[in-house]
Amino acid sequence: MEFSLIDRIGAATQLRRDDVLLGMGDDAAVLQVPAGQNLVMAVDTMVEGVHFLPGTAPADLGWKALAVNLSDLAAMGAVPAWALLALTLPKGDASFVDGFAAGFAELARPHRVALVGGDTTGGPLAFSVTVHGFVPAGAALTRDGAREGDLVMVTGSVGEGAGGLACLRQHGVLAQDEGAIGQLLSRVRRPRPQLAAGLVLRGQASSCIDISDGLLADLGHICQRSGVGAELDADRLPLSDALQTVFGPEQACLYGLSGGDDYELCFTVPAARAHAVQGDLARVGCSATPIGRIVRGEGVSVRDARGQWIDLHSAGWDHFAA
């Protein structure tokens, strides 16, 4: 069983790459990393009832399983290449596998990701994807290069991931993707890894991370690794009309600061370079908004529209504030 299920997914993703010397069907895959390139790799697991609601469409799960991993590659400025899939299924449900494979392939194909190996086992529904990509030697974006005075920027808009999840819980996993709520639902079902933005930021951003745990938490990781602090202006957060329409501006802001699942990039850039970076990102169809500044110290502080510091601790956000 295991073999044919994973083969099914391999067949659905059908992609030839010259650097795949031996794909699925042996004890292991054999690959060729191009000369002059570093290999970048990440793994993420999604478990039913923890990372997604029971009844979620298999195609959305297949897409998202790959998307959250590609988002990690985006944050490193890497070009994706190969994936391995470990799929745990309650029973050998062919229709689930076909749906999952279709969603996985739909995202894999445009990014030229080849599925080179995997493992299907019986058990509670969960999947782990390992992705691999390349960056020119020494060019990976990391979390540890933020410096005092750098601007903090985010791509796209924040908060829709958390807003979408709230809609999903309220409207059910089968709700249709229409209107403002539809936009939020689509964001949580089919997040788009910011790979093109990551490539643009290579050699320009001083640090970068993808927003999976929430802006405050993830920027907190940058601060902690870089040995700096950050000050954000809440009223500069890029919040979509859809998010504000559905939840109102205050809740939208809360989602933007502390919600997860956005899969945008948060990065820092020397202030003098910010405008040029915005222009470069715009050329790949990606907006970027300055939302604050790196400062001496530690942790992330947030100012409200009147310039007052928001007390993140009393708001119960102490574990987000790094």
Next chain:
Amino acid sequence: MEFSLIDRIGAATQLRRDDVLLGMGDDAAVLQVPAGQNLVMAVDTMVEGVHFLPGTAPADLGWKALAVNLSDLAAMGAVPAWALLALTLPKGDASFVDGFAAGFAELARPHRVALVGGDTTGGPLAFSVTVHGFVPAGAALTRDGAREGDLVMVTGSVGEGAGGLACLRQHGVLAQDEGAIGQLLSRVRRPRPQLAAGLVLRGQASSCIDISDGLLADLGHICQRSGVGAELDADRLPLSDALQTVFGPEQACLYGLSGGDDYELCFTVPAARAHAVQGDLARVGCSATPIGRIVRGEGVSVRDARGQWIDLHSAGWDHFAA
């Protein structure tokens, strides 16, 4: 939580490798594959209640999670280098993590495997390990090179994996590792990947696979990929004294043919080279036994001691016979 748990495991495995440019703590790891080497990678998942019994010692799980993956690298003739761990835990149980990390590290250290990334999530106990290793370009052992007339050989002894599992079910996960039963228990708890043997077989074996599903099934994979058949002599199977003492010769033979979890290597080699290969393997402390021959046709056939073909289908083994 996630971060510190996986950090804990990273700390326990503590190993510096020059080819790890950036290990844990960023969105992804950054690695350098040595020039002239192919990258070999595999993933395996283990789920509680499916691949191991509830109550199994965490250290044994940590060891085995890595061992079954290293066994895949052994079958390719690869030298291991890096691992990623996706650990799903019902709750953030520090003592489980410490035990798991200790067992993982105990096997990782002598093989110089660096844990370069991972992910800890809440959910039913399960783990997925992705391993990476190197082979000189073009030198990977595969399943597809077996040719008519080649001898079929196995390293070590077969059947102890299945025998050990039967003992575990009977004597409980906490039974002591003493005597013949202890030897079988230890085999299932702490399987030893045949990495040294894999290196010796590079350039010598015409095909190779590790025995995880059982000898018949795994040799069946070689036959299927190579477009050949195989004939085995049941009385030539290397069965340990411990296995025969505990289960008697007939059941021992059954375990040797169809039991899984042995993590020995099954390989084929041109007959003229078999003796030399045995000698080379002996020099790295590994025994190897010829158990049959590759023939024209398909599937695996087995002869008993009197030269009679065993009817694998009527024995209910039809899904093993490839």
